[in-house]
Amino acid sequence: MxxxxxxxxxxxxxxxxxxxxxxxxxxxxxxxxxxxxxxxxxxxxxxxxxxxxxxxxxxxxxxxxxxxxxxxxxxxxxxxxxxxxxxxxxxxxxxxxxxxxxxxxxxxxxxxxxxxxxxxxxxxxxxxxxxxxxxxxxxxxxxxxxxxxxxxxxxxxxxxxxxxxxxxxxxxxxxxxxxxxxxxxxxxxxxxxxxxxxxxxxxxxxxxxxxxxxxxxxxxxxxxxxxxxxxxxxxxxxxxxxxxxxxxxxxxxxxxxNIQKPFEKQREVIIEYPISSTEKEEDKTFLSMNFAVGKATDDELYLAFDILEHLLLETPSSPLKKALIDANIGKDVFGSFEGGMLQPMFSIVVKSSNEKEKDKFKSIVTETLTKLVKEGIDKKLIEASINIKEFKLREADYHGYPTGLIYSMKAMDSWLYDEKPWEHLAFENILKKIKTALTTNYFESMIEKYLLDNNHSSVLIVKPAKGLAEKKEADLKKRLEEYRKSLSxxxxxxxxxxxxxxxxxxxxxxxxxxxTKIPLLSIKDIDPKAKRLPLEEKEEQGIKILHHSVFTNGIAYVNMYFDTQGVNEEQIPYISLLSTIMGKVSTEKYNYEDLAKEININTGGIRHTAQAYYETGDAEKFYPKFVIRSKVLLENISKLSQLLGEIISHTRFDEHKRLKEIIQETKSRMEMIIFDRGHVVAANHLFSYFSPIGRYEDILSGLSFYKFIVELEKNFDDRVEELVKNLQEVSKVIFNKNNLLLSVTLEEKDYEEFNKNFGSLYSELGNEYIKPTEYKFKFEAKNEGLMTSGKVQYVAKAYNFMKLGYSYNGSLQVLRAIANYDYLWNRVRVQGGAYGSFSSFQRNGNTFFTSYRDPNLDNTLKIYQEAGDYFKKFEADDRQMTKYIIGTISDLDFPLTPSMKGERAAENYIKHFTHEDIQREREEILATKVEDIRKFGDLVSDVMKQNYLCVLGNEDRIKENKELFNELVTLFE
Structure with missing residues (x-):
């Protein structure tokens, strides 16, 4: 052209x-x-x-x-x-x-x-x-x-x-x-x-x-x-x-x-948000200082401010975050740079604070930024933040979102404002300019110009108010009733x-x-063969290694799966706490700030998580793991090995002040998840009533873990010695050579280079026999109403169909598609007005129905109860069944990035979900008939008859329906 x-x-x-x-x-x-x-x-x-x-x-x-x-x-x-x-x-x-x-x-x-x-x-x-x-x-x-x-x-x-x-x-x-x-x-x-x-x-x-x-x-x-x-x-x-x-x-x-005319002086705004009648108002205020920062069409400023936000607020060594945490005016600090608008915004947020701390907050921000300008920012910190951003730009892995979708959004951040659409996509020359910050006062000048000398800013205080939700609801009812009376x-x-x-x-x-006017592919357009995930089993120095040979553009993705079955039941929450703390506290060689810099300078990131994987086809068996995910350019593999060894074997758990800061931040972030993903929180908590893996994961990272964190924070000084002791004991049990399964994703030609430079880590691990624990969980249908000040509900019902004598079949995934986009969509979303409703039929038998931002409660439960009858009478012609099958295959065939291929292959290996199982499931999906869906009607009815339910939502609405619940729980103190 x-x-x-x-x-x-x-x-x-x-x-x-x-x-x-x-x-x-x-x-x-x-x-x-x-x-x-x-x-x-x-x-x-x-x-x-x-x-x-x-x-x-x-x-x-x-x-x-x-x-x-x-x-x-x-x-x-x-x-x-x-x-x-x-x-x-x-x-x-x-x-x-x-x-x-x-x-x-x-x-x-x-x-x-x-x-x-x-x-x-x-x-x-x-x-x-x-x-x-x-x-x-x-x-x-x-x-x-x-x-x-x-x-x-x-x-x-x-x-x-x-x-x-x-x-x-x-x-x-x-x-x-x-x-x-x-x-x-x-x-x-x-x-x-x-x-x-x-x-x-x-x-x-x-x-x-x-x-x-x-x-x-x-x-x-x-x-x-x-x-x-x-x-x-x-x-x-x-x-x-x-x-x-x-x-x-x-x-x-x-x-x-329109462009906002700059302010002559900083604005101050106070907003209230509702909390429930039983919540305390203390330590529930948000303080934020916000700045209008140039224009989105300034491509250099757009990228540089993204890096500056990370540098100031997103790492354990971030100076502004550290200053605000040290001042003890709040329990969590984070930042935000919003570049996707004509006038971008930069925000500094302190959570779990109080309105009286406003002046102190403002002065700490000003003093810290002034000090950084005068004395200069640590060059290693600058290098670390630039490196981590550059790594992400070059990797272009957007957590499951198509790369082209992310590029479309970046293109709009300049194109919508009458500039070229590639402005934020071509980053090489801009990065070169930003890297001059390693030898100049580049970021210091930005801070001075756009933060310290910028009157176009605001202080926003968002504070709790008891009774606000009830007052608004009463006002709304009154207004609607008065309007009704005014009508003829x-x-x-x-x-x-x-x-x-x-x-x-x-x-x-x-x-x-x-x-029939909606275009539809045919079954012939679908590949009947499942794609084989790359996996080759190897062994090095007594460690089992899963190697996934795919093109990774010179990046090694290294995941370490440590079995945690040796940890006793009382210490399960400490596994998750350990995953939160590692890499954020000091080690013998590095203080925690320097450690954060070393990780960001030399790697693409190290993440620690605790989770469990179910055994395919088994309602009882599961495999608990402590997972360390890391990524690094191949030339830095030796450095990654050293850093992992230092974190795994030489983490210090005696920094009491730092431990408290991390626990406070963990509580804060969990509260955000509960509000944002209430449908998942309610469904997962429900599994703890009847499922071993559900109970384990609830203690590990669910609502039981949240309660554990709340108690730990409240009684920190009394429990700190016990906390340190438990972390040390759990760490010793987990980080053992005999517990380790290693997964590495990189090209075949690079494997030896990896192996040669990574093996030094193994000597850092313990080698004694660890006896696995047999967990004896107690189960009961708690059927909790989890009360918050929220204005909507998240309504869940669940049980395990294998416990009722049913077995898993791939056609259940077609049933899920029908449930999600036919029955639940029409009844709960379209007719009920909820924002969404979802189902899941897992390969270990765990099944749930759940709703998202739902104005209803008892009516949604009634809809779940009637689902089995709907499926027993399910009608669909060949075209409709083809549609559901194609939609189901679409979920299975989502394109995977190199790191996702390695991770999926390793997880399937742990679950004993083989390629033959994957192929059989695909064939069962492709062969699904209307009769198969009807047969599942009994399965759904029997699951719902068990009457295991959990609702997270509005306090008044839950109390109105208290007869549905065995326990009413105030979620937040």
Whole structure:
């Protein structure tokens, strides 16, 4: 393709080789409409498409977010109610979702199958340009909000998926904090309102405003189209032009983003968040200092501030974090640099503090930063932070997200603001400039200019308030009741009719004719053979080694799995605590700050975790492990070996002050997880009622471990000697040569180099016989209601089907797809208004149903109870079954990065899940028939009949349903 030429309606404007990501960037403009298109050409088979729009909100009704949900509820070519769900059920997608940002809305998809990829593009393009929102007002009612009234004597309430999602988001103090930071810094711009929607404001959105927003912004002239990977670009351009863009004319879309005028002096904002009636208010305040930092289009500042945030706040040797922790004004400190907006934000946050500490907080931040500017930042710390960021940039491993998806987001961070889309993708020259910091005052000058001398900043205080949730709920009920009283009989009848119209739409099945319009692959498009994961068993110096030979671009991924079966039952929580502490406290050779620097300078990171792996096909047996995951450039393997040996064998557990800091931080981070992932927390805790691995993992890292940490922090001074003793004993039991299984992922040609330089570590390990412990767990159906101040619920039911005499079959994964995207989606999400609902059928028999940000409680449990009957009467034609099978295979065939291949192979080895098992499961999935699903109806019914349940959620709602529970537990003190 030549610059200036037109290809299928698109003019090629610029081309740029981006060597850092082995890609060529090609920038096009659609001649007729002005649509912008960026293609990243490379050899990646995991292709990505995205269409985005600049969508600046003017209020907090959440219209961009509600629209993001709604356009995926049927369109011109694909008139079914939920094309998005139909694709999830029956596509080989490797990614399928949509995102609302403060200033843009993105619709990305990914697939390794070209036919599937084109189908996904077709559905998404039709959805954004021709949605059914103009035909069916019920779509906005369902996805956004509506008045719900069943009869003239009933209670008037609000319902809606986004409404409930944001009620959940506004239940978490961390979520409130980060949502309000941009409001405090940019009050006069699009960043001063809540694009996701504030639950107090969402009901102000009218149907007309909703449609007007789509008309205004969802036009090709305001679109940013992105393609990535090994694709036929001419064919894709032709398809986009002929099928979609050619139907539009170029228009002027006013989607300009406003710049906040800098403040003359720092602003101060105080916000309250709800806590339950039994929680204490002390040590529950968040203090944050926030700064507007340049523009996202300054590519050097964008990357440098990301590194500076890590340097100041994210490592044990970070000077600002250390100063704030040492001052004892809070129990956790972290930072945030948000570059994905026109005016990026940098934040310093102290958690578990008190409002009275505000002035001290401000002065410590100012004094510490001033001292760093005057005296200079430790050059080794600078080197460590630059190195860890560079390692991540070069590795391009994004924890399971397609690489092309992450690149699309980085491209938007400049492209949306009228600069080139490759600005943040080409990092080599920028890194060179930043590395001058090793010999100059580069970062010191940044601190001075953008932090110390910057009045465009805010201090945001987010403090707890008892009774706030109850007051808001009472005010809402009163407001709705007063509104109801103001309505005429005719108006009340209209609301009842609208409620029934929506319910009718939600409960009416799509016609077979409409369903066939959703493009579908055939079973023949699926490879019947499962991909074999690389694994070769070796032995070195008496240690079993699993070698995974794949191309890793010169990186060695080294995972050490230590058996922890020798640890006695009372000491299980200390295994997890040990994993949290290691690498963050001093060793004999390094103090903890220097250790952090050495790790970040010489490796890509060392992580310690404690977990357990179940035996495939066995409800009782499991393998507890202490896992050390590390990655390093091959030339530094010897240094990695030395560092691991130092941490494993020479960690000091006698630094009482440091231990307390880590325990406080651990408690804080667990609280964030409980709020953010309540559905998983409730389901996993439920397993502890009946499952050996469930009970073990609950003690190890679940809610039982959280309680252990809470008690440890509260009584630290009294328990510190006992704590040190337990850590020493557990460490000695675990780090033994006889416990170790080593997994290494790197090319065959590099194995000897690894082996030659890594073996020195083995001599650091103990070698005595360790007797395994037989755990004697006590089980009971606690059926807990875990009470918080949250405004929504996470509702879970579970049991183990193997304990009921059933066995595992691959077809259960097809059942899971049907449960998730048919039964639970329709009953719990669409009709119930929850943000999500999920099921799991594990290979050890453990099964759960759980919901996410759910306004309901007893009704959701009733839906779970009725699931078995639904499956017993399950109906589906051949096309529908093909769809479910393809969707199930899509989950199994997700492309794995080199590190993921090694890790998955090692985990399967531990679980005794062989390639033959994987192939048999695949064949069972591909052969699944309607009768198989019906047979599982009894399994589901029997699991639900056991009545093991756990609900995490609103205190009042749980108390209203107290008869369902055996125990009511206040989760937070």
């Amino acid at each position: 030549e610059l200036g030429n037109i290809y299928n309606g698109f003019k090629l404007l610029e081309e740029n080789n981006i060597d850092e990501i082995n890609s060529t960037g090609m920038l096009f403009e659609h001649e007729k409409t002005g649509a912008k298109l960026f293609y990243l050409k490379n050899d990646d088979d995991n292709k990505v498409f995205s269409i985005s729009f600049r969508t600046p909100p003017t209020d907090s009704t959440g219209v961009p977010h509600i629209l993001e949900h709604s356009v995926l509820c049927g369109s011109r070519k694909f008139p079914v109610k939920e094309p998005f769900v139909e694709l999830v059920k029956g596509s080989l997608n490797t990614f399928l979702n949509a995102f609302t940002f403060p200033d843009k809305t993105m619709y990305p998809v990914a697939s390794t199958n070209d036919k599937d990829f084109k189908n996904l593009m077709d559905v998404y393009l039709d959805a954004v340009f021709y949605p059914n929102i103009y035909k069916y007002p019920e779509i906005m009612m369902q996805e956004g909000w509506h008045y719900d009234l069943q009869d003239k004597d009933g209670e008037l309430t609000y319902k809606g998926v986004v409404y409930n999602e944001m009620k959940g988001a506004f239940s978490s103090p961390e979520s409130i904090l980060f949502r309000k930071i941009s409001e405090s810094l940019f009050p006069d711009t699009q960043y001063g309102v809540e694009s996701g929607g504030d639950p107090d404001v969402i009901p102000e959105l009218t149907q007309q405003q909703f449609l007007d927003f789509h008309k205004r912004y969802y036009h090709p002239s305001n679109s940013y189209i992105y393609l990535y990977g090994n694709i036929d670009i001419s064919e894709k351009l032709k398809f986009i032009d002929e099928e979609y863009l050619n139907n539009f004319e170029r228009i002027q879309v006013d989607s300009q983003l 009989d005719k108006e009340i009848e209209e609301i009842i009719n609208n409620t029934k119209l929506l319910e009718k739409r939600q409960t009416t099945s799509d016609s077979p004719e409409e369903l």
